[in-house]
Amino acid sequence: MRGGSPDQNLILLDEVPLYYVSHYGGFFSIFNSDAISNVTLIKGGFPARYGGRLSAVLDVRMKEGNKQKYQGAASIGFLSSKISFEGPIIKNKTSFIISLRRSMLDLFMSAASLIQYKISQGFSFYDINAKINHEFSDKDKIYLSFYNGNDNFFTKTNDEEKYGYTTNNKTWWGNLATALRWNHLYGNRLFSNFSLIYSKYQLAYKNSYDATDFVSDNRFNSFIEDFGGKMDYEYNTIFNHKIRFGANAVYRTFNPGIFSFYTKDSTDYTTDTTFGSSKIYSTELAAYIEDEFHIGKRFSANMGLHYSHYFVDNESFYSFEPRVSTNLLIAKTASIKASYVSMRQYLHLLSNSGVGMPTDLWVPATGFAQPEQSYQATLGFAKTFYNKQFELSIETYYKTMQNLIAYSEGSSFYSGKDWQDKVEINGKGESYGIEFLIQKKTGKATGWLGYTLSKTTRQFDNINRGNVYDFRYDRTHDISVVFNYLISKKWNFSSTWIYSTGDAITLAQGKYNMINYNMDRDNTTGFNYTTQAHIYNGRNTFRVRNYHRLDIGFNYSKQKKRGKATWNFSIYNAYNHMNPSYYQYYYDKQNNQLQLQMVTSFPFLPSVSYSFVF
Numbered sequence: 001m002r003g004g005s006p007d008q009n010l011i012l013l014d015e016v017p018l019y020y021v022s023h024y025g026g027f028f029s030i031f032n033s034d035a036i037s038n039v040t041l042i043k044g045g046f047p048a049r050y051g052g053r054l055s056a057v058l059d060v061r062m063k064e065g066n067k068q069k070y071q072g073a074a075s076i077g078f079l080s081s082k083i084s085f086e087g088p089i090i091k092n093k094t095s096f097i098i099s100l101r102r103s104m105l106d107l108f109m110s111a112a113s114l115i116q117y118k119i120s121q122g123f124s125f126y127d128i129n130a131k132i133n134h135e136f137s138d139k140d141k142i143y144l145s146f147y148n149g150n151d152n153f154f155t156k157t158n159d160e161e162k163y164g165y166t167t168n169n170k171t172w173w174g175n176l177a178t179a180l181r182w183n184h185l186y187g188n189r190l191f192s193n194f195s196l197i198y199s200k201y202q203l204a205y206k207n208s209y210d211a212t213d214f215v216s217d218n219r220f221n222s223f224i225e226d227f228g229g230k231m232d233y234e235y236n237t238i239f240n241h242k243i244r245f246g247a248n249a250v251y252r253t254f255n256p257g258i259f260s261f262y263t264k265d266s267t268d269y270t271t272d273t274t275f276g277s278s279k280i281y282s283t284e285l286a287a288y289i290e291d292e293f294h295i296g297k298r299f300s301a302n303m304g305l306h307y308s309h310y311f312v313d314n315e316s317f318y319s320f321e322p323r324v325s326t327n328l329l330i331a332k333t334a335s336i337k338a339s340y341v342s343m344r345q346y347l348h349l350l351s352n353s354g355v356g357m358p359t360d361l362w363v364p365a366t367g368f369a370q371p372e373q374s375y376q377a378t379l380g381f382a383k384t385f386y387n388k389q390f391e392l393s394i395e396t397y398y399k400t401m402q403n404l405i406a407y408s409e410g411s412s413f414y415s416g417k418d419w420q421d422k423v424e425i426n427g428k429g430e431s432y433g434i435e436f437l438i439q440k441k442t443g444k445a446t447g448w449l450g451y452t453l454s455k456t457t458r459q460f461d462n463i464n465r466g467n468v469y470d471f472r473y474d475r476t477h478d479i480s481v482v483f484n485y486l487i488s489k490k491w492n493f494s495s496t497w498i499y500s501t502g503d504a505i506t507l508a509q510g511k512y513n514m515i516n517y518n519m520d521r522d523n524t525t526g527f528n529y530t531t532q533a534h535i536y537n538g539r540n541t542f543r544v545r546n547y548h549r550l551d552i553g554f555n556y557s558k559q560k561k562r563g564k565a566t567w568n569f570s571i572y573n574a575y576n577h578m579n580p581s582y583y584q585y586y587y588d589k590q591n592n593q594l595q596l597q598m599v600t601s602f603p604f605l606p607s608v609s610y611s612f613v614f
Contacts, residue, residue: 015179051321428460
């Protein structure tokens with residue numbers, strides 16, 4: 001958000017950090033609404049209790065389960081089906097909730113065929129949410145949370161007559177997260193929370209290529225894993241001050257990726273190699289203090305300091321990060337807010353900026369690739385009108401970032417080197433923009449209109465000839481329109497239209513074969529391997545197609561003796577705009593030339609689902 005890459009957003013589920021929060025590239029969120037009780041999004045003015053990321057915070061809390069009675073919900077639909085159940089284990093003391101969800105498209109059709117490109121696709125996902133909590137007394141509560149979710153995605157090119165070869169690509173990824181928390185109330189003013197957390201994100205990939213004169217099989221595996229603990233205190237003083245303080249520690253394991261690479265050509269020349277980066281271990285410690293206070297009835301502020309200390313490969317780094325956020329009520333219905341924050345991040349995400357499926361690798365900050373740093377300032381205005389039916393907010397921001405990393409020219413996800421040997425360091429980033437949001441919150445018709453005008457760039461000494469270039473996620477225009485209308489007590493209509501400028505990616509202008517002798521960072525071992533070196537004309541100079549779509553839906557609900565039944569009729573991408581999933585090159589055998597191909601997924605897609613809450 002606000003010009004940041006996905007790694008720069010801190011996403012928490014019951015205080016556990018998650019590293020990827022989408023099913024199938026954003027088509028579904030991993031957060032199942034049946035299991036979620038509260039969501040907090042912070043894009044600027046971060047309180048000191050949050051740390052470790054540069055751009056945004058998404059704090060998600062799971063439901064705790066009903067302590068009084070058993071209840072549940074089930075839904076079956078064309079896109080996905082889910083079921084949840086909750087209730088007391090010991091009435092008024094112990095409760096649980098469990099929620100399961102699975103995609104359904106792969107059961108109805110083995111693959112979504114893209115006829116115009118002679119490519120077939122298929123995907124499936126599932127996720128599990130579970131939570132149990134117990135109240136020992138009015139002062140002590142304990143919670144155990146669990147989440148597991150996985151995706152599987154494949155593509156096949158099966159028109160050998162046209163392409164001259166067949167391919168079979170499969171990618172799978174997923175999160176595993178759990179947390180054990182203990183809340184304790186010392187009195188009327190002091191509250192504490194102690195947590196133990198575990199999180200793991202894993203990505204694996206397999207690619208098979210079969211042609212008359214050449215066969216290859218490539219495999220890859222990568223993960224990032226956290227073990228951590230934290231303690232938080234909250235003290236409410238008698239002088240309109242709420243003071244929070246605490247500390248946390250995380251032991252993190254990085255496995256940037258292991259490749260296995262097999263090829264065989266028409267002369268029976270065979271390559272069978274395994275290479276990649278070794279595991280790296282790091283420890284991150286942090287402490288914070290913040291004060292939320294009011295001066296009179298018009299002015300409030302949150303001021304704090306976040307301190308972090310990081311250890312990796314016998315090196316250490318530390319950071320003091322001041323945070324200030326203020327709000328001034330200039331009228332009964334209008335206010336002005338301003339903030340300034342400093343943030344430090346001890347991990348990086350290496351993202352492919354070219355064509356093909358996104359292949360993101362999590363790597364640690366090291367003495368070579370220094371921790372990332374950002375400074376962000378915001379200024380905003382908010383006003384309600386028409387008896388608080390409408391709310392208007394305008395916010396502008398400016399952010400700078402230092403110590404960014406990116407793949408060096410000619411290097412990529414597939415390069416046969418340690419990750420530190422194929423990146424550029426000491427990158428700089430700049431992001432600025434203005435956000436408009438108008439909402440209607442009450443009445444039969446509700447919804448909002450949001451528009452963001454922004455710019456985000458990157459600069460590295462050895463990329464793009466040292467010139468500033470557009471970041472992959474630079475989106476000049478971003479629009480969302482949501483409209484809901486309560487037709488009657490039983491019928492409800494909803495619609496969503498979104499538009500965003502297409503991503504900026506790098507296209508190769510040509511390629512040639514070269515033989516490399518790959519050495520490790522100590523220049524002690526190496527091996528010969530053949531790669532195709534690409535010729536580029538600038539970084540991220542190509543814009544993919546602008547993304548936009550309209551989703552519409554009708555809900556029909558009816559109360560029955562044992563619960564509430566709801567039918568949902570919806571259309572995804574109602575006017576069938578062909579939005580890109582990714583781009584890839586293929587060799588057109590008939591025309592004897594290389595072609596750029598846009599691969600799309602989920603065009604016009606009607607769906608029906610039935611749910612029952614009991």
